[in-house]
Amino acid sequence: MSVLPALACALAAVPAAAQKAVADGYLCCNLRVNGGWASDLNDPRSGGRVLPLGSKVVGLTYGTAQVDVEIDGAKVSLGNDYSRNLPMEQFAARWIVARDPTPEMRGWSSKMQQAVKGGRLMRGMERRQVLMAVGWPTLRNTPNIEDPVWSYPAANGYTYKVVFDEHWRVKAIDASEETKALVMMP
Template sequence: MFRNLSVFLLILPLCALLSGCAETIYPSVALQMPQGAKVYTAYNIWYENPADIPAVNYHKGKIIPFGTEIEFIGVTKAPLFFPNTGKIVFKVKETNEEFRIEYDQTWMLIPIEDYITRAFSIKNVSELSEGISKTNLERIKRGIVEEGMTRREVLLAFGYPVPHRTPSILDDTWIFWNERLDSVRVVFQKDKVIAILKLD
């Protein structure tokens, strides 16, 4: 009996250490938000299940349009033994619909705080789309990229390319995923799209 109790007392702290407590992340700090500022999606966020949105932004399902006003509910980074994962929970202000982004730094290659500064903005839809033609704006809202569009317009429509396939947005080729085994290559010449290629 005493031996079992000793084993239990040894295991208990280990379990507590392994489970740990998730670290709270403050988006207002990451975004350097002025007091009272509103927050918006910085690009189209695609999803099939609102409670399980991969941060890599597979281009499949419905779209939360860029410039959508949101409110953060909670952002957490996993405990000590799972340091590369986290969750971003927010709701769309207009509908109160709740969404959760599952973050995995192994795929994204940047800390969750840096991802927040990419995916969200204090600029509204008018500011984000300033100078974009009406035709391209309609394409962006529908998640469509075509030849002749700029890098900025592609970012609004598709979001950031898959980081481990496109290390820098200064590269002339960006890789996006429709799903894990279905990729699209967007090719630029300087600032304009010159080709969109489906990869098998």
């Protein structure tokens, strides 16, 4: 008996729930979705709708360059478009977390909560708050998350950079005035 038919028989005997590779959880961060696709660029100019951080995620399957999940009853493919050097399991773990992150916000000022929920940045934010508000920077443009500058490029050519101080708080947003108006809390 060849290996492939034996493997197929073994997999057929495993219940479907046990074959599911993507863990259930919650969105770590606000996520922009166009139709059923969410790019890891998470570009605020891309249109579509925003799925709020803390949304319940039902894990479905891993694709070659995407993680298929269900959020609010709709199938969403989270595209690993610009972080391809990251293994899919690690990519998924960035965006899908085991615990709902929203209770963490209770101790923050109302302005900070409003900024994070609205996907906006403000000076003084901690790294975690930046991630929750605008998502992970792509690996292509910020290869080391320990660097004090995170670059967030977008498909249409604009870029903004989040600059952290020595305490990992946002000290500046390096961007055009138009882009600052889009990504910063007024």
